[in-house]
Amino acid sequence: xxxxxxxxxxxASKSFxxxxxxxxxxxxxHHGEIFGIIGPNGAGKTTTVNLITGMxxxxxxxxxxxxxxxxxxxxxxxxxxxxxxxxxxxxAAITAREALKLxxxxxxxxxxxxxxxxxxxxxxxxxxxxxxxxxxxxxxxxICLALLNRPKLVVLDELTTGLDPNARxxxxxxxxxxxxxxTTVLLVTHFMDEAQQLCDRIAMITGGKVAAIGTPEELTxxxxxxxxxxxxxxxxxxxxxxxxxxRVHVDGNRVTVRGGEFIMADVxxxxxxQGIAPPDLATVNRSLDDLFVDLTGHQIQEVA
Amino acid sequence: MTAFPTLSWTETKLLFREPAAVFFTLVFPFMMLLIFGGIYxxxxxxxxxxxxxxxxxxxxxxxxxxxxxxxxxxxxxIAEYRSNGIFRRLRATPLHPGSIIGAHSLIxxxxxxxxxxxxxxxxxxxxxxxxxxxxxxxxxxxILCYVAxxxxxFVIGSAFRTSRTAQVVGNVIYFPQLFLSGATMPREMFxxxxxxxxxxxxxxxxxxxxxxxxxxxxxxxGSIVYLLVMTILGSMIAVKVFRWE
Numbered sequence: 001x002x003x004x005x006x007x008x009x010x011x012a013s014k015s016f017x018x019x020x021x022x023x024x025x026x027x028x029x030h031h032g033e034i035f036g037i038i039g040p041n042g043a044g045k046t047t048t049v050n051l052i053t054g055m056x057x058x059x060x061x062x063x064x065x066x067x068x069x070x071x072x073x074x075x076x077x078x079x080x081x082x083x084x085x086x087x088x089x090x091x092a093a094i095t096a097r098e099a100l101k102l103x104x105x106x107x108x109x110x111x112x113x114x115x116x117x118x119x120x121x122x123x124x125x126x127x128x129x130x131x132x133x134x135x136x137x138x139x140x141x142x143i144c145l146a147l148l149n150r151p152k153l154v155v156l157d158e159l160t161t162g163l164d165p166n167a168r169x170x171x172x173x174x175x176x177x178x179x180x181x182x183t184t185v186l187l188v189t190h191f192m193d194e195a196q197q198l199c200d201r202i203a204m205i206t207g208g209k210v211a212a213i214g215t216p217e218e219l220t221x222x223x224x225x226x227x228x229x230x231x232x233x234x235x236x237x238x239x240x241x242x243x244x245x246x247r248v249h250v251d252g253n254r255v256t257v258r259g260g261e262f263i264m265a266d267v268x269x270x271x272x273x274q275g276i277a278p279p280d281l282a283t284v285n286r287s288l289d290d291l292f293v294d295l296t297g298h299q300i301q302e303v304a
Numbered sequence: 305m306t307a308f309p310t311l312s313w314t315e316t317k318l319l320f321r322e323p324a325a326v327f328f329t330l331v332f333p334f335m336m337l338l339i340f341g342g343i344y345x346x347x348x349x350x351x352x353x354x355x356x357x358x359x360x361x362x363x364x365x366x367x368x369x370x371x372x373x374x375x376x377x378x379x380x381x382i383a384e385y386r387s388n389g390i391f392r393r394l395r396a397t398p399l400h401p402g403s404i405i406g407a408h409s410l411i412x413x414x415x416x417x418x419x420x421x422x423x424x425x426x427x428x429x430x431x432x433x434x435x436x437x438x439x440x441x442x443x444x445x446x447i448l449c450y451v452a453x454x455x456x457x458f459v460i461g462s463a464f465r466t467s468r469t470a471q472v473v474g475n476v477i478y479f480p481q482l483f484l485s486g487a488t489m490p491r492e493m494f495x496x497x498x499x500x501x502x503x504x505x506x507x508x509x510x511x512x513x514x515x516x517x518x519x520x521x522x523x524x525x526g527s528i529v530y531l532l533v534m535t536i537l538g539s540m541i542a543v544k545v546f547r548w549e
Contacts, residue, residue, distance in 0.1 A: 053396060055549075078398040087549075088393035091385070093321040098314050105310035106397040145393075 005064070006031050006153050006184040007052055012061035013208075014047050021047040023208035024061070029201075031152075034175065034185040036199035038192065038288070044208040045188050046086065049157050052186065053083055066152055079107065082151030082183075084142045086158040092131035096122055096141050099130065100148070107149040116144045120174065136167040143174065147183075154178055157188040172198055192288040204292060212291065219291055229257045229267045231278035241270055256284075307399055312407040319411060325377045329419045333365045336488070337426055346431035352492060355519060358431045360490060362423055363518040366446070367487040367511040369419040373412040374453035375460070375478040376471075381408060382461025383470035391548045401548070409454055416450070437520025445517045449510045452531045455538030456506075462545040481507035486515075506534060 007029035014022040022044045029035040039045050050056040051063050054070030054077050063070055068077045090099050100113035117123045120140045125133060133141065139159060146154050156175065160168040168191075175198055179185050189195055195202050196216045204211040204219070212219055233239070233255045242248050245266040246259025257267050264283050271277065320326055337358065346356030385391050385404075394404060427433030436442045460477070464470040483489055484498075485507035491499055502508055509527045516523045 055392075055395065075398055078396065081396070083396040085389070085392055085396065087389045088396070089389040090393065091318050091390055093318050094314065098317065102310055102314045103397065105306045106399045 005029060006033075006066060007035075007186065008062075008064040009048075009051070010062040012051055012058040012063050014051060014056060014058050020208050022051065022058070025205070025208070025210050026061075027203050027210060027213060029184065029186060031184055032179065032182065033200040034179050034187055034198050036195040036202040037186065037188045037205055038190060038195045038202055038292075039205035039211075040190060043205045045190075045205055046157065047208075048205065049085075049155055049186075049188055053077075053081060053155055079149060080152050082146035082149060082154040084139075084146045084154070084156045084159060086161070086188075088142075090130045090141075092129065094130050095127050096130070096133065096137075097126040099141065100126075100144060103145045104148050109150070110148045111150055113144065113148060116147060120144050135162050135164075136170065139163065139167075139171060140174070143178075147178070151183060153184045153186065155186045155188070159187065159189070160191065160194060161189075168194070192292065196288050202288070204288075206292075216288060220288060226258055227261060227263050228284040229259075229264050229281070230284055231255055231267075231271075231281040233278070234276060237276070238274070241274065242267060245270070308403050308407065311399070311403060312410055315407050316411045316414075319377075319415065325373075326415070328372045328376070329369055329415050330422060333369055333419055334422050334426055336365055336368075337362065337423055337430070341427070341431045346427075346433065352490075355434070356431070358427055359434045359519070360515070361488075362427050362433055363515040364485075364487040364490075364511050365423055366420055366514050367449070367485065367507055368482060369416050369423075370446075370449055370453055370510065371478055371482060371487065371507055373416050374450070374457040375474045377412060378408060378454060378457030379461035379464075379470040379474045380467050382458055383464060384467035386462070386547060386549065387466050389549070395548050405458065412454070413450055420446075434518075436518045438517045441523060442514070442517035445513045445523065448528070448531050448535070449513065452534040452538065453506070453510065455535060455542050458542045459538055459545060462542065462547060481505050484508070486511045504530075506530075 005028045009027050012025050054074045057071045104110040104113050122140050160171050203213045233253050246257045246263050249256040341358050344357035346358035348354050348356045484502040509530045513527045
């Protein structure tokens, strides 16, 4: 039987003492998509991942991962699931080669690890100890380990935390490549740009609850009916001519007009009427960051 | 499945990259043999009860080796693997959790056996060390001692948050016993009070039964019961306190 969802969570909760780490979460992840879970530290992302991967049992509700009960069918799930955990590690003195050989021995039909190492660019680091690998090389080794069992679903928890911007962008390409191989990807991150770039759909989690769920476009569109137009005004520009259409904000010669869905057309017509054509006339897309602030009142991004 | 042999072999290689553990199991006991054998020799005439100095000391060094691997090596590895997330990564694979405990138990036993072999062959060649009188009983006694102490190693490794704390606790339990149990210094030298106070320490019991089997004496039933109780109690605590994360 072909199951409908790669992951399906129904009203799942998990508390630690008084702390409700996950509070009545429901979400579905389709096969073959890159699904993002985003939220600030302490939002319940890792607990959600632990529920999905069978590291924790929910107090209430149902979790199905690849049509298995992650707790009851734990062994079977381990066979078909790939994980890269945030707080997981390898012994300092183990070499990349030894780690790949060791983890390959855990599975019945592993992918040849030599091919994986080549594909992910660590073939020349096989005899390097784990603690002598760079952050990016460690991440790529962890991805290789996560892919050894030809998983149907890969969970990547804070894949790019601690990487420099260049390495982050490289990891994004790698994640896209995993999906091209037909594997569903669950990407957990606190970087909004990462989620926006990579994910087909996103669940925003805050305070243990799903605050919003959808494609990046849906989320940014749904967040506000208000749109925004900006341009650089020529000297002597009559700001009041725009006042009938929306709220005008002037900062030096930089003009921002906020209004309804026709604000762009109204501003463009008005400028046309005055014979002004600012080269930088543009609508501002609301970002996921803006949405997050709207939903939670908090800024998500930490100082990288 | 080749998981268990691969895991054991990988952990063995990692163990040998940690020079301290190997030194205190393989090299240090042999140095003791050379130094004290050099000082006291192994002439029964200078010894006690018809046994030479090394005939008395080497069974104690066996207890020292077991003490080192179970109270120093195992707790550090277990605590480190848990606190660093190495267990967390392993747990996400189909590997049976028991395999990890099994592999660490096995390789430390094999390492100890290697230490025993070096001591025995060295002692035989250099000091004409006596051959164990009851070899079969000695093997059984050694296995019992190892299991009784190894479960406590897992308890120490599991009960404390960091490998640093586990290491300190292991040291505090190990070093007084190293000197007071007869593993290194003959308890025959102790005053009456000190002797009776230290009689019921775990390592004294271990050193005693190894000596008894080696020297062909009757093995004290009380000591066997003591070690069995340690094993059962230790296993029950270990199951309670063991955590993957």
